[in-house]
Amino acid sequence: MPALVVAALGFVSLRQWARSSELLFEVQARDMAAMAAEKADLMLRGAEDEILRRVRTTVAGGADAAALDALVAATPLVKRLFLIDRGGRTIYPGDRRPGDADVLAALGGAAVGTLWEHGGRRQLLAGDHAVLASVVDGPGDTRVLAAILCSEEVLRREVFEATFKGLGASTVVAVLDHRDRPVYSRGSLDGARPMLSVPLRAGPPQWRVALYQPAGSSARASVRRQLALFTVALGGLVVVIAAAAVVTYRLTRREAEAAQLKADFVANVSHDLKTPLSVIRMFAETLELGRVRDEGRRHEYFRVIARESERLSRLIDNVLNFSRVEAGRRTYELEPTAIEPLVRDTLDAFAYPLAQRGFKVEVSVAPALPEVPLDADAVGQALANLVDNAIKYSDERCTVRVDARLADGGLALSVSDEGIGIPGEEHARIFEKFYRVGRSDTQGRRGSGVGLALVRHVAEAHRGRVTVESEPGHGSRFTLWLPLT
Numbered sequence: 001m002p003a004l005v006v007a008a009l010g011f012v013s014l015r016q017w018a019r020s021s022e023l024l025f026e027v028q029a030r031d032m033a034a035m036a037a038e039k040a041d042l043m044l045r046g047a048e049d050e051i052l053r054r055v056r057t058t059v060a061g062g063a064d065a066a067a068l069d070a071l072v073a074a075t076p077l078v079k080r081l082f083l084i085d086r087g088g089r090t091i092y093p094g095d096r097r098p099g100d101a102d103v104l105a106a107l108g109g110a111a112v113g114t115l116w117e118h119g120g121r122r123q124l125l126a127g128d129h130a131v132l133a134s135v136v137d138g139p140g141d142t143r144v145l146a147a148i149l150c151s152e153e154v155l156r157r158e159v160f161e162a163t164f165k166g167l168g169a170s171t172v173v174a175v176l177d178h179r180d181r182p183v184y185s186r187g188s189l190d191g192a193r194p195m196l197s198v199p200l201r202a203g204p205p206q207w208r209v210a211l212y213q214p215a216g217s218s219a220r221a222s223v224r225r226q227l228a229l230f231t232v233a234l235g236g237l238v239v240v241i242a243a244a245a246v247v248t249y250r251l252t253r254r255e256a257e258a259a260q261l262k263a264d265f266v267a268n269v270s271h272d273l274k275t276p277l278s279v280i281r282m283f284a285e286t287l288e289l290g291r292v293r294d295e296g297r298r299h300e301y302f303r304v305i306a307r308e309s310e311r312l313s314r315l316i317d318n319v320l321n322f323s324r325v326e327a328g329r330r331t332y333e334l335e336p337t338a339i340e341p342l343v344r345d346t347l348d349a350f351a352y353p354l355a356q357r358g359f360k361v362e363v364s365v366a367p368a369l370p371e372v373p374l375d376a377d378a379v380g381q382a383l384a385n386l387v388d389n390a391i392k393y394s395d396e397r398c399t400v401r402v403d404a405r406l407a408d409g410g411l412a413l414s415v416s417d418e419g420i421g422i423p424g425e426e427h428a429r430i431f432e433k434f435y436r437v438g439r440s441d442t443q444g445r446r447g448s449g450v451g452l453a454l455v456r457h458v459a460e461a462h463r464g465r466v467t468v469e470s471e472p473g474h475g476s477r478f479t480l481w482l483p484l485t
C-alpha cells in the first residue's frame, strides 16, 4: 500500500512538474526574445544614426558626386544612396542600376510627404528591399530627401552578429525579414522548430526577431526524457519496496519457524531428561525400601537404572556437543582407529534396549579393514545416534543392520532398519538442526532434532559425508562415509 501511494503521488507530482517546467521554459523564451529584440533595436538605431549623421555632414557641405561616391565607398552598410530634391528629381547618383526604379517609385509615394513637412526618418519597403529615408539640409536653405539602401550582408555581419553574440545557446535566435526569410540566424535552422517571434521597432519594416528550438532538443522532449527517467526510477523504487516486503515476510516466517523449532527442542529435551530420571528415581526408591527380595529382580532393577543413566548421558552429550558445534568450539582429534571394536562398543551400549524390544541385530564388518584416522568419541556418538534412531523409528519389523566396508576409497559405515522410513522430500531437511519429520508428536516419538545435525557435523569435520536412502514403510539406511586419509 505505501509503495502504491508513493508511486501515485510521485506520478502526479512528476506531471505537475512537467507542466510547470514547460511553462517556465516558455516564459524564459519570451523574455529572451524581448531582450534580443530590444538589443537589436538599439544597435539598428545606432547604425542608422551614424549613417544619417555622415550623409547629413556630407550633403550640408554641398558635396559633389565624387564626394558622395567616396562616402558610399567608405560606409559599407550603405549599398546605395539617393538624393532627391523637393520636385522629385534625382540629384544623385547619376547612373541607374537594376532595382533603382523600385526605390525611386517608393520614394514618390505619400509616405515621403510627411518627411518633407515634419522631418524625422522612415524605413520604407522598395520592392524587396528596405530603404531608410530622411530629409536633410543641403547648402544654403535647400533641402533634399536622402534615401539609403542598406546592405543586408553588412547588417547581418556588423549589427546582428555583434548583437546576438552573447546569447544563450539552448535556442537559435534568428532575424526574419518581411517575407519571413531568415536574414540572420545564430545556429542552424535545419529542422529547428519555431517557437515565438517579437517585431523589431527599428530597422527595416516588418522585420522580427524569432526564437527556434534546435533540432532534437525541444523543451517538451527534454521534459519527457526526464519524466521517463523519473518514472523508471520510481518504478525501480516501488519494485525494491515490494521485493523488500516479500523478503521481510519470508525472513519473518523463517524466524517464526526457527523459534517454533527451538521451543519444540527445549520441550523435547526436557521431556527426554525427565523420563529416564523418573525411572531411575522410582527404581532406586524401590530398592532403597528393601521391598525387592528376589536377587534376579534386584539385578534387573540395577540394569534399568544403568540403562537409563546411559540414555541420560547420551542425551546430555548430544546437547553439549551440539552447543559446542553451534558456538564453533567443537574440536576433533583424529587418530588411527580400528573399526570393529568401535562398532561393537557402540552396539553394546544398546544391548539392553535392543534385546528388550526383540531386535534382530546384524553386524557385518569387512575383513582386514585398515585403521582409519578418526575421532573415536565423535564417530562413536554419530553411530550411536544412527542406531538410536533405527530403534526409535522401527515399529513391527525390528531389525538393525550395521555394515562397515570400504567404498569409494573411504570407509562406509551404514546403519539400516526396516522401520517407518522417511519421505523423499524430507531427506535433505532431516539433517538440519531441530528439524523433525512432521514435527515431534505426530510420530509419537520423543527426540531433540539435533541427532542427525551432529552426525552431519562429524562427517564434514572428517571431510566425509552422510547420506540417506529411505522410503516410507520400507525402512531407512544411513551411510556415514569417511576418507581413509
Ligand code: ADP
Pocket (backbone or CB within 6 Å): 385, 389, 390, 393, 417, 419, 420, 421, 422, 430, 435, 436, 437, 438, 446, 447, 448, 449, 450, 451, 452, 453, 475, 476
Ligand atoms: P530426533 O531426535 O528427532 O530423532 P534426529 O536429528 O536424530 O532427531 O532426526 C531427525 C528426524 O529424522 C527425526 O525426527 C525423524 O523424523 C527422522 N529420522 C531419523 N532417523 C530415522 C530413521 N531411521 N527412520 C525414520 N525416520 C528417521
